[in-house]
Amino acid sequence: GAGVSQTPSNKVTEKGKYVELRCDPISGHTALYWYRQSLGQGPEFLIYFQGTGAADDSGLPNDRFFAVRPEGSVSTLKIQRTERGDSAVYLCASSLTGNSADTQYFGPGTRLTVL
């Protein structure tokens, strides 16, 4: 079956612009996660959805970052007024139930570059 997909694979934008990153999880997975990964670092948690609701958004760095999952499937991560420090690979993962023992399956990521 299809894995987690993310679009676009690469996004180059200018400082101050708005961007949207999309994640399509594995069919039937109720939990969806966003992480971001800077060079030489491990993924950093941003937000976790259980169904349509954000169950944990403690990793969002500030109010420029927002994510939605309106129908409990596809999710969009939105970044307003982008800054050069937002440049990173944004990873999406999904898991079947979202409990602590679940395996999270990662998508290929979106590489965001803010000029």
Added chain:
Amino acid sequence: QKEVEQNSGPLSVPEGAIASLNCTYSDRGSQSFFWYRQYSGKSPELIMFIYSNGDKEDGRFTAQLNKASQYVSLLIRDSQPSDSATYLCAVNMRSNTGKLIFGQGTTLQVKP
């Protein structure tokens, strides 16, 4: 103190040797522990998970967990050049959420 710590390496081992990768974590109440492998330019893929103290074996891989010492390790037996990658330790610190805290990863180089 970082929540999950790994030596960044690189760890270099000859082909056929045992590679030992280590990870410590700060939250004594942590529940679940995962090892992911990440090839350069690719996304992380799960190798093993462990929840209980002791060893868990899967093929050439063995995960070891010691909750008293807050320590988890991954052993790779008969290391192959194809094992060369970054190995990420990830910890779930709460029982009611799937949020993972990752270490910075250890780069493993297996030399033919």
